[in-house]
Amino acid sequence: MSSVNYGSKRIVTGAGYGFRDWLAQRVTAVLMALFTVIVLAQVIFTSGPIGYDQWAGIFAAQWMKVLTFCVILAMLMHVWVGIRDIWMDYIKPVGVRLGLHMASIVWLVGCAGWAIQVLWRL
């Protein structure tokens, strides 16, 4: 057996090395960054207060609704990975951690459902 057990030489056994989460974190980030640039550009280069028509106009097009929908789902995944990292770093008792994981999932799924509901009825 090689003495080097990291990087490409690492002997991978079992499952759950976190690569999928790591990758999901980045893929969802790219999508949200794209969304951010699109919205930011339309908000920042305006003069005067933004009225309802102008604000709702940003989300009026069908492609923007689809993008926003995807961003909500991406955010759900992204925040789950991030918040789970925080709990794993600071919360050591397994029972408390499990409770916080469950609470986070409920919190996030609830928020995502609400956001999609808002988007759907536009």
Add this chain to the structure above:
Amino acid sequence: MTELARKRPEFRNINALTDLPSYRLPAAGWVSILHRVSGALMFVLMPFIIWMFDNSITSEFSYAQFTALFSVGFGFVPGWMMKLVVLALLWAYLHHFIAGIRHLYMDANHAVSKEFGKSSAGMTLALSIGLTIVLGAKLFGLY
């Protein structure tokens, strides 16, 4: 064990109250911890963010309710304080966004030199605060 080996200090647990105030983080360290803090802040205030999205976009009537939040306030909380909460959220979003792009750039380019870490961290801090000032000016009706 030699005298020298025994005297080596060990740092195991960082005490938040006694150790953290004297810590001097490099710029990259600040970007890193603020990335986490801003993410946690947005997680906690997520229902408020969706409430704002809901009311700002559903109808002209709800839009008026949304803007009243910042002029009249909510309950005993004055409008300007709501604006400060939103300003904090703006900063959190922008910092998280720019620090995230720095992450993606580093992953894509393997740009992990000490110099790049330092300069890009400084840029991240400056750019996120700069953009927060621009959007804050919008929030407070300066342009």
